[in-house]
Every structure is written in C-alpha cells, then in structure tokens.
Amino acid sequence: MQQKKKEIKINTKYPSVTDLRNRAKERIPKFAFEYLDGGCNEDVNLHKNTSEIREVELLPYYLSKHTGSSMKTELFGHTYDAPFGIAPVGLQGLMWPNSPEILAKAAFEHNIPFILSTVSTSSIERISEITEGKSWFQLYHPTEDSVRDDIIKRAEAAECPVLVILADVPTFGFRPRDIRNGLAMPPKMSVKNILQVLGKPSWAMNTLKYGQPNFETLRPYMPKGLDLAQLGKFMDQTFTGRLNEEKIKPIRDMWKGKLVIKGVANEADAERCIKLGLDGIIVSNHGGRQLDAGESTIKPLVRIAEKYGNQIKVMMDSGLRGGPDIARTLASGAEFTFLGRSFMYGVAALGKEGGDHTISLLKTELQQVMEQVCCEEVKDFPNHLL
Numbered sequence: 001m002q003q004k005k006k007e008i009k010i011n012t013k014y015p016s017v018t019d020l021r022n023r024a025k026e027r028i029p030k031f032a033f034e035y036l037d038g039g040c041n042e043d044v045n046l047h048k049n050t051s052e053i054r055e056v057e058l059l060p061y062y063l064s065k066h067t068g069s070s071m072k073t074e075l076f077g078h079t080y081d082a083p084f085g086i087a088p089v090g091l092q093g094l095m096w097p098n099s100p101e102i103l104a105k106a107a108f109e110h111n112i113p114f115i116l117s118t119v120s121t122s123s124i125e126r127i128s129e130i131t132e133g134k135s136w137f138q139l140y141h142p143t144e145d146s147v148r149d150d151i152i153k154r155a156e157a158a159e160c161p162v163l164v165i166l167a168d169v170p171t172f173g174f175r176p177r178d179i180r181n182g183l184a185m186p187p188k189m190s191v192k193n194i195l196q197v198l199g200k201p202s203w204a205m206n207t208l209k210y211g212q213p214n215f216e217t218l219r220p221y222m223p224k225g226l227d228l229a230q231l232g233k234f235m236d237q238t239f240t241g242r243l244n245e246e247k248i249k250p251i252r253d254m255w256k257g258k259l260v261i262k263g264v265a266n267e268a269d270a271e272r273c274i275k276l277g278l279d280g281i282i283v284s285n286h287g288g289r290q291l292d293a294g295e296s297t298i299k300p301l302v303r304i305a306e307k308y309g310n311q312i313k314v315m316m317d318s319g320l321r322g323g324p325d326i327a328r329t330l331a332s333g334a335e336f337t338f339l340g341r342s343f344m345y346g347v348a349a350l351g352k353e354g355g356d357h358t359i360s361l362l363k364t365e366l367q368q369v370m371e372q373v374c375c376e377e378v379k380d381f382p383n384h385l386l
C-alpha cells in the first residue's frame, strides 16, 4: 500500500535544534540531560564534531537551470523521503518516557529510518510493529553465542531490513558528568537525582504514566528481580563490546538482510568491512562519547568516501545539528546521514510532538539549502563542495 505523505509542519517557537536543546534542558532532570548532552573526558571530541563539520563550505549556483529539488534518497532498496535517519540511542525512556515509540512512529510517518539500540527502552517487536517492519536494529555484541543468535532471529522475525553492529564501544566511555550523577550502566537513583526529578513535573508525570524504563529487548535474557547492582553486573557479563573479524563473520553468515557496521573511524577498518562482505558503514565516533583524543567524523569521512565510496555504502553521524550540517556531510561524500542527540532534544523538549517536529524542521532546512545552492538531487551535493 502506498504510504500517505506526511505534512511538514513545525512549531514556530522552536525553529532550530539549539532551541530544542535549550527547552530540553529546562524540562528534564539534570542527570538525564547531562547523560544525553555530554561527550567524554573534557568534551574535546564532542566540540570538534560540531565545529569542524561547519568548516565545510558549499557553493551556490544562482544562474543555473533549476527544475526543483528532491530529498528522496535510495538506500538498501528503499526510497526514503530524506537522506537522514534517527541514530540508535540507549536508555531513551530515561530522557523522555516512551521516546523510542514516539521517534519510531514519527520516522515511519516521515519515511526515514529509525535505528533501535539493543539497550533502548522498547523492544524489537514493539518498534517493528509501530514501523511496519521498517526500523533497523543496532546490536551490542553479546558474549554468549546463544543470546546473539536469539536476538538476530528476533530481528529477522520482526522483518528488520538492516542490522547495525557497533564497533566503537570496546569499553564504556569515561564520562565525568555521569560519574558525578551516579548514572552508570544502568542508572542509579540517588537522593540528589530524586530531588532533580521533583523539579521536573511533566517528566515525572510521564514517567509515572509509562512506568520505570527498562531494557525491553533484553527482558527474556535477564533474571527476574535484579537490584541495580546486579543489573550492572548482568550487563557487563552479557555484552562484550570489542568486535573483531571472528565475531563479525558468523553474523554475516546468519543475517540475510543488509549488514552495517557503525563506528568506523579510519580507512583500514573500512577496508576490513568491505572484505567481510558488509553492505554499509557508518563513519561515527559515537557523538564524541568514546575517544576524546579522536578525530571529528567529517575528517575520516572525506578519506573513506573518496577511497571506498564506490565499494560500500558510506554513511556518517556525529555532530550534525541541522539541515546545513546534513548538506555539508552529503557534500563531503556521505550517501546518508544520521543524528542522535538532535532527535532526543526534540522529544525531551516537546514530548509526543517532538519526533514529528524535529524531522519536519530538518526536512525544511535541508530543502531550503538544496534550493539555495541549486542542488536538484541528493547525489549532486558533492558538486557544491568548495
């Protein structure tokens, strides 16, 4: 059945991601905002992501023939309405109750991809139902082969078209704010955190309405009645972040859909992905949350896209905060882009309207850039790179 085209309508009080971020900060408890907003260590990589991408400049051609601009983008056999999607984010329900469901629904209605994280607060099955089998799934690597195989089978049964395996969390990032807030994997509720909750009534009311967030996809593998310390231990034992070729090969053999690795940060790893038969890579540094001494993503993107762009689908995330950033990334060689925080700021700021608003905002901004520079199709963006 042909999907109805979603109307683009934005809330005029929040016409930028910065506005949404500011509102989110007012509306959710400090420990939740800082978990979302922060990078790692001294936040150097976080700031480089957002500043270096903005050094990319585009050339407008005002006198060229223009017959209209379309954001439609073909990726892995599906034509999306825009060249951006929603990156996987863990613990989403902590930042705003029901947020994975809100974002998945908005992504489905706008015909853009939503990626569910293994450690988000909704299940593969629920998100697949909301998106009619269109959402992608991101896998944290389980220690036990049986858990890995079971999760992969569930993703297949839920008709996920794309499985994303994560490469850039061999260890959890060192995040001083989360340490100070007592927010670990999983979150701890200290008296200080509870006081912060009391100051944010709409967050607290919604949390009461939807219940305490839980790792819904992992429920079948978790013993019942774990206290927080035991839950932390369970997570450590259940997942091993460090990926290698031996771990990727059986997944490639098992998974019949498209397979993507997220967290590629250099040419050598990109080449490995091609040799292993991957379908795509997301050049990413996890939004600056893992290696403070690393490069911003736009730099390796340029090198990787130039060298391997004709052999594998090259996508990018980290540091994008609006339509012009999406345009800069596409002009620098990415075929598709993802954003993490921007969408979560939107939902934290506006609740159930937040997904629709943020996608509409990004579509409006990107359409404006395309018309301004005289770019008719997304694939032509590199012609506008200065």
Ligand SMILES: Cc1cc2nc3c(=O)[nH]c(=O)nc-3n(C[C@H](O)[C@H](O)[C@H](O)COP(=O)(O)O)c2cc1C
Binding pocket: 035, 036, 037, 049, 087, 088, 089, 090, 091, 117, 118, 119, 120, 138, 166, 262, 284, 285, 286, 287, 288, 289, 317, 318, 319, 320, 338, 339, 340, 341, 342
């Ligand atoms: C709060 C938060 C939680 C995240 N959790 C995950 C996760 O569970 N799995 C994953 O693959 N990436 C995770 N990421 C990384 C995002 O998928 C994405 O790479 C990053 O947010 C992109 O940078 P941006 O926020 O600047 O757009 C997380 C990012 C944030 C901000």
